[in-house]
Amino acid sequence: MNDGNGGSARAWLIRGAQPLGGPATDLLVRDGIIAETGAGLSAEGAHLLDAAGLIALPGLVDLHTHLREPGREDAETVQTGTAAAALGGYTAVHAMANTDPVADTAGVAEQIWRLGRRAGYCDVRPVGAVTAGLSGERLAELGAMADSAARVRIFSDDGKCVSDAVLMRRALEYVKAFDGVVAQHAQEPRLTSGAQMNEGVVSGRLGLAGWPAVAEEAIIARDCLLAAHVGSALHVCHVSTAGSVEIIRWAKSKGWRVTAEVTPHHLLLTDELAVGYDPVYKVNPPLRTVGDVAALRAGLADGTIDCVATDHAPHPLEDKETEWQVAAFGMTGLETALRVVQEAMVETGQLDWAGVADRMSARPAAIGRLGGVGAPLHGSPLVPGSPANLVLYDPSVRELVDPAQHASRSRNSPFAGRELPGCVQATFLRGLPTVLDGKLAR
Amino acid sequence: MHALHPDGGPDTGPVAGGPDPAGGKTVLHTDEIRRALTRVAHEILERTDGANDVVLLGIPTRGVPLARRLAARLAQAEDRPAPCGSLDITMYRDDLRLRPARALGHTDIPPAGIDGKIVVLVDDVLYSGRTVRAALDALGDLGRPRAVQLAVLVDRGHRELPIRADYVGKNLPTSQREQVRVLLTEIDGQDAVVLGEGGAPHGRAADGAHGAGR
Amino acid sequence: MIRHLISAADLSRDDALLILDTAGELAQIADRPMRKLPTLRGRTVVNLFYEDSTRTRISFEAAAKRLSADVINFSAKGSSVAKGESLKDTALTLEAMGADAVVIRHGASGAPHRLAGWVRGSVINAGDGAHEHPTQALLDAFTMRSRLGRLEGLRVTIVGDVLHSRVARSNVLLLHTLGAEVTLVAPPTLLPVAVSSWPCEVSYDLDTELPKSDVVMMLRVQAERMNAAYFPTVREYSRRYGLDGDRMATLPEDAIVMHPGPMNRGVEIAAGVADSARSTIVEQVANGVSIRMAVLYLMLGGAEASS
Numbered sequence: 001m002n003d004g005n006g007g008s009a010r011a012w013l014i015r016g017a018q019p020l021g022g023p024a025t026d027l028l029v030r031d032g033i034i035a036e037t038g039a040g041l042s043a044e045g046a047h048l049l050d051a052a053g054l055i056a057l058p059g060l061v062d063l064h065t066h067l068r069e070p071g072r073e074d075a076e077t078v079q080t081g082t083a084a085a086a087l088g089g090y091t092a093v094h095a096m097a098n099t100d101p102v103a104d105t106a107g108v109a110e111q112i113w114r115l116g117r118r119a120g121y122c123d124v125r126p127v128g129a130v131t132a133g134l135s136g137e138r139l140a141e142l143g144a145m146a147d148s149a150a151r152v153r154i155f156s157d158d159g160k161c162v163s164d165a166v167l168m169r170r171a172l173e174y175v176k177a178f179d180g181v182v183a184q185h186a187q188e189p190r191l192t193s194g195a196q197m198n199e200g201v202v203s204g205r206l207g208l209a210g211w212p213a214v215a216e217e218a219i220i221a222r223d224c225l226l227a228a229h230v231g232s233a234l235h236v237c238h239v240s241t242a243g244s245v246e247i248i249r250w251a252k253s254k255g256w257r258v259t260a261e262v263t264p265h266h267l268l269l270t271d272e273l274a275v276g277y278d279p280v281y282k283v284n285p286p287l288r289t290v291g292d293v294a295a296l297r298a299g300l301a302d303g304t305i306d307c308v309a310t311d312h313a314p315h316p317l318e319d320k321e322t323e324w325q326v327a328a329f330g331m332t333g334l335e336t337a338l339r340v341v342q343e344a345m346v347e348t349g350q351l352d353w354a355g356v357a358d359r360m361s362a363r364p365a366a367i368g369r370l371g372g373v374g375a376p377l378h379g380s381p382l383v384p385g386s387p388a389n390l391v392l393y394d395p396s397v398r399e400l401v402d403p404a405q406h407a408s409r410s411r412n413s414p415f416a417g418r419e420l421p422g423c424v425q426a427t428f429l430r431g432l433p434t435v436l437d438g439k440l441a442r
Numbered sequence: 443m444h445a446l447h448p449d450g451g452p453d454t455g456p457v458a459g460g461p462d463p464a465g466g467k468t469v470l471h472t473d474e475i476r477r478a479l480t481r482v483a484h485e486i487l488e489r490t491d492g493a494n495d496v497v498l499l500g501i502p503t504r505g506v507p508l509a510r511r512l513a514a515r516l517a518q519a520e521d522r523p524a525p526c527g528s529l530d531i532t533m534y535r536d537d538l539r540l541r542p543a544r545a546l547g548h549t550d551i552p553p554a555g556i557d558g559k560i561v562v563l564v565d566d567v568l569y570s571g572r573t574v575r576a577a578l579d580a581l582g583d584l585g586r587p588r589a590v591q592l593a594v595l596v597d598r599g600h601r602e603l604p605i606r607a608d609y610v611g612k613n614l615p616t617s618q619r620e621q622v623r624v625l626l627t628e629i630d631g632q633d634a635v636v637l638g639e640g641g642a643p644h645g646r647a648a649d650g651a652h653g654a655g656r
Numbered sequence: 657m658i659r660h661l662i663s664a665a666d667l668s669r670d671d672a673l674l675i676l677d678t679a680g681e682l683a684q685i686a687d688r689p690m691r692k693l694p695t696l697r698g699r700t701v702v703n704l705f706y707e708d709s710t711r712t713r714i715s716f717e718a719a720a721k722r723l724s725a726d727v728i729n730f731s732a733k734g735s736s737v738a739k740g741e742s743l744k745d746t747a748l749t750l751e752a753m754g755a756d757a758v759v760i761r762h763g764a765s766g767a768p769h770r771l772a773g774w775v776r777g778s779v780i781n782a783g784d785g786a787h788e789h790p791t792q793a794l795l796d797a798f799t800m801r802s803r804l805g806r807l808e809g810l811r812v813t814i815v816g817d818v819l820h821s822r823v824a825r826s827n828v829l830l831l832h833t834l835g836a837e838v839t840l841v842a843p844p845t846l847l848p849v850a851v852s853s854w855p856c857e858v859s860y861d862l863d864t865e866l867p868k869s870d871v872v873m874m875l876r877v878q879a880e881r882m883n884a885a886y887f888p889t890v891r892e893y894s895r896r897y898g899l900d901g902d903r904m905a906t907l908p909e910d911a912i913v914m915h916p917g918p919m920n921r922g923v924e925i926a927a928g929v930a931d932s933a934r935s936t937i938v939e940q941v942a943n944g945v946s947i948r949m950a951v952l953y954l955m956l957g958g959a960e961a962s963s
Contacts, residue, residue, distance in 0.1 A: 204848035207765040207787030207822060212849070277766025321744055323764035325785065530681065533695040533953070543657055543958030545674055546681040583690040 011035075012431070013043045017051035017392055019382045021353030027056065029388040032431040036384055049436075051392050054425055057357045059091025059122075059389030060338065061364040061378050063154070063183070063261055064237060064309035066330070067093070067124070069115060070108070071100025076314040076409045078112065081334070082121035084312070084408040086434035088334040089391035089424045091122050092378045094368055097129040098159040104129035104140035106148035113150035120442065121434050123378070125368060128152040130162050130171045130182060139171060146178040153369040156183035158237055159284075161219060163189050168223060172232040179369060181259075183235040186219035186244070187211075187285065196324060198271040198286040206274060208324065211286050213241040220244050224251035224258050235367060236260040238311050240285040242295030249304045259367050261309035262296050264340035265331055265414055269293075273414070279320050279327030280414050283313070300359060301350040307364040310337045314410030332413045335406050339420040342395060347421065388431035394423045407440065466623065466638025470612055475595070475633045478611035479508070482593055483515035485609050490560050492520060495588065497556055499529040501565045501577055502547030507628040508595060509564035525552035529563070529584075534576035551584060561587040562609075566624040568594040571605030596635055598622050657954040660779040662768045664790040664830040672833055676798050678950035679943070685722060686942065695957050696725035702755040704746070704771075705782070706732040706762040711917060711941070712782050716759045719948035725956070728753070743767060747774035756956055760784070778955045786820045792916055793826035795947040797834055799936050800871055802943070803912050808835040813865045815841045815897060816875025816924055817886075819848055823916045824875060828856050841865050843897065845886045862897055866906045873914040874899055874925045890923055900926040904934065912936050 011030040018024050019037075026041040027034055067081040076084075078095070085093050095112055097103035103112060109126040116124025128145035132138055134157050145152040155175060162168045162184060171182050192215045197203050199210020220236055224247065227234035239245060239260050251258045265283065270290055273281040281287060299305040313330025320327050333340075341360065345351040351359070365379025380386035398421050403411040427435040435441055470478070490496050493516050500509030506528045513526035530547035538544075563577050574592055581590060593609035598616040616622060616637065623636045657674075658666050667675070685691050701720040705713050713729065720727045730750070743762075750758055757778040760768050765785030772779040783789040801807050812831055818824045818840050831838050838856035840847065851858055859865050866872065877897075879890055887893045899913065904926075907913075913925075913934045921927045930937060 199849055201850040201853045204850040204853070205825075207785050207825060209786075210849065277769040318742065321742070323743055323762065323767040323770055325764040325766075533693045533957075538695065538957055539959055541959055543954045543956075546678050549681060549684060579694070583692065584688065 010431070011043050011046035012049055012428070012433070013041060013046040014049045014051045014056070014392065017054050017056040019056045020357050021055050024052070027382065027390075029428060029431045032388055034382060034384050034386050034388050034390075037382070049392070049426065051425075053396060054392040054394050055353055056382055057089065057353065057391050057393060058361040058379055058382060058386075059391055059427065059429065060089045060360045061368060061370065062090050062093040062310050062312070062334065062337075063235075063307060063364045063368055064158070064263075065093040065095055065312045065334065066098070066314065067095040067112070068314060069099065070111065074316050074409075075319075078115035078124060079119040079121075080407060080409045081312070081314070082116060082119050082124060083440055084332075084334040084406060086121040086427045086429070087407050087424060087438075087440065088310075088336070089338050089393060089427050090334060091389040091391075091427065091429045091434075092125060092365070092368070092370060093122055093334075094125045094127050094154055096156060096158045097127050098134060098157075102129050102133050103127065104132050104134070104145075106141070106144040106150070109145050109150040109152050110148050120429075121440075122429055123370075125154070125370065126150045126152055127158070127183070128155045130155045130157045131167065134160050136160065136162060136164060136167065139167070139174065142171070142174055142180065143178065146180060153178070153180050154183050154235070154367075155180055156185065156237065158183065158185040161185050161187040161189060163219070165222065165226070169226050169230060172223075172227055172234065173230045176230075176232050181233040181235050181367065181369075183237050184219065184223050185237050186216045186223070188215040188219055191215035191218075195286075197274050197282065198288045200271060200289060202271045202274055206277070208274070211284075213243055213288070213292075216241055216285055217243040217247055221247050224248070224256060227258060228254065228256040233257040233259070238263050238266065238285055238309070239296065239299070239305055240266050240288055240292065242292045245295045245299035245304055249299070252304065259306045259363075260299075260304070261307050261364070262300055262305045263311045264308060264333055264337045264344070266296055267293065267300070267308075267344040268340055269414060274324075277324045279322065279324050280331070280412055280416065282324060282327050282329055283331050283414075284329040297344060297348070297350055300345065301355070306367060307359045308337065308341055309364065310334050312408075313412075314408050315412050316410060320412045330412065332403070332406065332408050332410055335408065336401055336413060336415050336420065338391075338393060338424065339401075339422040340415065342422045343420055346395070388428050390428050391424055392426040394425050395421060397421065397423050399423065466621070466636040468634050469614060469637050470596075470635035472633040475611070475635070478595065479511055480515060482609045482611055483512050483519065486512070486562060486593065487516065487519055489591075489608070493524060495559045496524060496562055497552060497554070497559045497587075498524060498526040498562050498564055499551075500526070501563060501573060502528055502530050504624055504626050504629060505563075505565040507626050508566060512562075512564060512593065525554055527552045529577055529580055531573060531576040531580050534579045536572055536576065555585055556581065556587045557585040558588050560589045560591065562591045562593050564593045566595050566626075567622055568592070568597045568605075568607050568610075569600060569622075571601045571603040574605045575603050595624060596622060657958075659955070660768070660772050661790050661951060661955065662772065662779060662781045662784075663788045664793045664826040664833070666790070667830065667833065669833050669835075672794070672797070672830060675794055675947065675950045675954060676801060678954060679794075679798055679946040682949045682953070683943070683946040685949070686945070691722055692724060693722060694724050695953055696720065696723035699725045699756040699956050700728065700754055701725045701757045701759065701952065701956075702728045702730055702750050702753070704730045704750065704758050704760045706760075706767075707783070709761055709783070712761060712944075715941070715944040716780075716782060716948050718945050719952055722945070722949055723952055723957075725756075725952065728755070743770060744774055747771050751775050751777075757952065780951065780955070783822055785822065786825075787822050788826045788829075789822040789916075790826050790830070791944070791948055791951060792823050793830040794951070795940060795944045796827055796873065796914060796916070797830055798943050798947055799914065799940050800836075800912070802939075803936060804870060804910065807831070810836040810870050811839070811868055812836050812871040812873065813839045813841055813869040814873045814875065815862060815899070817846045817877050817881060818842050818851070818875070819846045819886075820878075820881075821875050827873065828854055832856065839865055839869075841897065843887055843893070846881070862899075863903065863906070866903055867908065869907060870911050871914060872899060872907065872911065873916075874919075875916070876918065876920055877924050879920075879923070894923055898924050898926065899929050901928050904929050904932065907934070914940060916940070
């Protein structure tokens with residue numbers, strides 16, 4: 001794969017990759033951009049990378065990740081989280097604001113942004129809190145965060161819902177001034193007080209308090225109507241129910257500016273997994289039913305759901321090795337996301353690799369407003385002139401997921417011990433490899 | 443999990459009637475069993491001075507109908523009912539840990555109890571003596587008999603404990619490779635004692651397979 | 657016998673009947689001067705009670721001691737648990753002490769499942785959150801059979817806060833296994849959303865169901881539920897779903913009234929009903945010891961079960 005030529009040459013000649021699953025071609029990466037594509041390319045002094053049999057995709061963009069730093073470095077740091085992201089094929093991640101202290105000021109947002117630059121594994125875009133301290137009482141200084149070096153554009157109280165209708169309206173209105181978008185974690189708090197898992201047949205059997213689908217759908221419906229009324233943009237985090245997909249489809253049909261994301265785990269797993277009471281399957285929003293999984297897949301396939309976002313939520317062992325009630329909500333996901341999407345969408349014929357590139361790179365980049373002047377910085381097609389943010393992926397292998405091998409500090413993956421297809425072989429961030437031969441390159 | 447026969451072995455139900463059922467030699471036929479029980483009943487009457495304070499307790503499974511038959515004979519002879527019941531010894535066995543927990547047989551102590559009485563334990567086969575040892579422990583927790591005696595239909599030898607029967611229907615020397623099966627009408631549809639091949643290692647697993655070892 | 661008793665659904669029909677029959681035999685022990693059997697001598701049974709429940713704990717303790725087992729009581733109050741020790745660490749401690757069986761009562765549904773992954777001995781669920789309480793269902797079935805002579809085709813009506821009741825869940829499962837017909841009666845707010853998938857009937861009207869019931873089991877209703885708007889007032893709950901003397905008179909002649917305890921006299925059950933001849937509440941307690949002796953004997957009295 002690598003001709004072992006030290007670090008002197010800056011160019012990389014990638015031989016025989018299949019961009020978006022199409023015909024094999026060569027790509028020459030130089031000075032941070034894709035310089036040339038075509039057959040039989042050559043370049044003096046370039047590193048050679050044999051990409052025969054590998055699919056080339058634009059570097060993945062995650063709209064929803066928890067890097068835990070500052071505050072919960074026992075679970076993850078910006079360094080370990082972005083390393084995990086690179087291994088998963090990501091070149092940009094949006095770090096959610098529910099850190100400690102909360103990212104509700106320019107200062108904290110810039111700190112996170114700087115940690116990302118220092119680690120160097122991928123671009124870190126901090127998400128700003130909507131309300132100060134995530135308390136749901138008054139707006140945070142959204143403008144200051146937008147103007148900061150971190151250039152925050154996405155605002156979310158994720159972890160909690162902005163449930164007060166007036167506050168949500170104000171936030172939607174306010175961000176119009178700087179082309180921001182409010183990303184809502186849709187969960188009516190009163191309907192989900194003490195909730196542990198999806199409300200349904202399984203929760204009734206297991207004696208665990210239920211999290212009804214309507215608690216998500218009612219908020220989404222309200223927020224779509226609010227966004228339309230004030231002419232703003234709404235992004236819906238981690239859509240998990242069939243009803244939510246229908247509401248978003250309806251809102252889009254009206255031409256309203258609503259976008260939505262779905263997690264990999266909601267595309268594959270159901271609430272039946274809770275029967276052993278293993279909290280590795282405890283997540284918010286919860287795993288739902290087979291019918292919901294089917295609707296989410298169809299929604300992602302037809303574009304009602306714009307993108308896949310991991311909601312990577314690392315937790316230390318002591319927060320997961322407990323009885324269900326007491327365990328933390330959340331699953332890791334950066335390192336398994338592309339593999340799960342292949343299993344759930346590509347292997348089932350619902351999405352081709354071009355579709356994967358769109359849902360996991362182009363659209364999230366657009367929603368995240370990751371544009372520079374002119375061309376966007378991430379999510380661009382693999383053509384000459386585009387920034388060299390790309391991932392080389394081998395779809396042909398099938399292997400068991402072993403969280404002990406993950407770069408994330410945390411091991412709470414619901415796919416542990418499960419066979420999934422695919423393997424990220426290489427990830428390039430602005431022309432330099434962050435991952436080579438399936439391992440971190442720096 | 444399959445239902446357990448109260449003796450502890452798999453429940454295969456009563457054996458169909460006929461001579462030499464399922465292989466093996468019949469060493470006691472119906473009439474011989476009848477005569478043996480009658481003799482034992484008379485011996486009990488003689489040695490207990492008319493069976494005044496006698497309580498018969500059969501050890502499940504087949505000791506129970508045998509005890510009832512003896513009680514009927516005693517009642518006939520003395521024109522007075524003879525107290526009769528059953529004593530399940532499962533909880534006192536010394537080999538519990540060798541197999542999954544067994545279902546319990548029924549314990550039924552006559553209303554007058556056993557304190558100060560002569561308890562005659564009744565069983566079908568006397569083999570290692572461990573069942574009787576367990577029965578003695580069980581009796582000890584129930585009360586204080588004046589004396590305890592033992593009546594068995596068949597004594598097949600090979601004692602592992604210092605236990606002996608007071609009343610024996612038939613002495614039947616056997617090898618430990620052989621299996622002794624007692625069939626009784628109340629349970630098996632016919633009366634017979636059958637000697638066959640394929641006995642289990644002494645005492646243990648043999649216990650419970652149609653009363654082949656005690 | 658199974659290695660862990662966590663849900664009533666773990667028991668096949670044969671398993672359940674074996675436990676009932678064994679309990680029937682062991683019930684005689686209570687009447688003897690010598691209330692002890694040597695069967696579990698040398699075995700250690702740990703009572704791990706995170707929730708206060710003197711009644712159930714004493715029942716298990718009596719059962720274990722009557723079988724000559726050593727009993728260790730580990731209650732949450734004033735222990736390392738109260739100081740924040742995790743369930744896993746507690747489990748490892750018990751394992752080091754050589755517990756053959758752990759009887760666990762815990763406020764979190766699924767705690768016995770987790771424990772079973774950390775100890776080698778048998779785990780017996782004495783009540784986990786709103787999930788299950790299988791020995792309660794067994795002693796209830798035993799009581800029904802003792803009083804009424806059968807279980808097959810018996811019409812059992814369970815009344816009360818089904819949503820939060822582990823007793824209801826275990827009873828529905830076990831009675832279905834044993835061939836009884838169960839009807840749940842409660843206000844709609846106190847029934848799980850998916851109750852139609854359970855093997856039983858559902859009704860909102862107590863008065864219609866009583867004349868058709870061989871057994872009425874009243875569940876405890878907590879007044880705090882009123883504050884979460886499950887029902888408007890205790891008075892309205894009592895009026896619509898409480899079993900008073902008038903309602904009891906509409907029961908068939910031989911019908912019995914049961915309650916897992918502790919009772920809220922005057923809320924779900926009138927004092928007069930609780931103390932009537934139909935009431936089995938006191939004998940349920942005695943039967944509890946026999947059932948728990950049977951469970952302990954069948955799970956620990958023989959060779960180690962393979963999982």
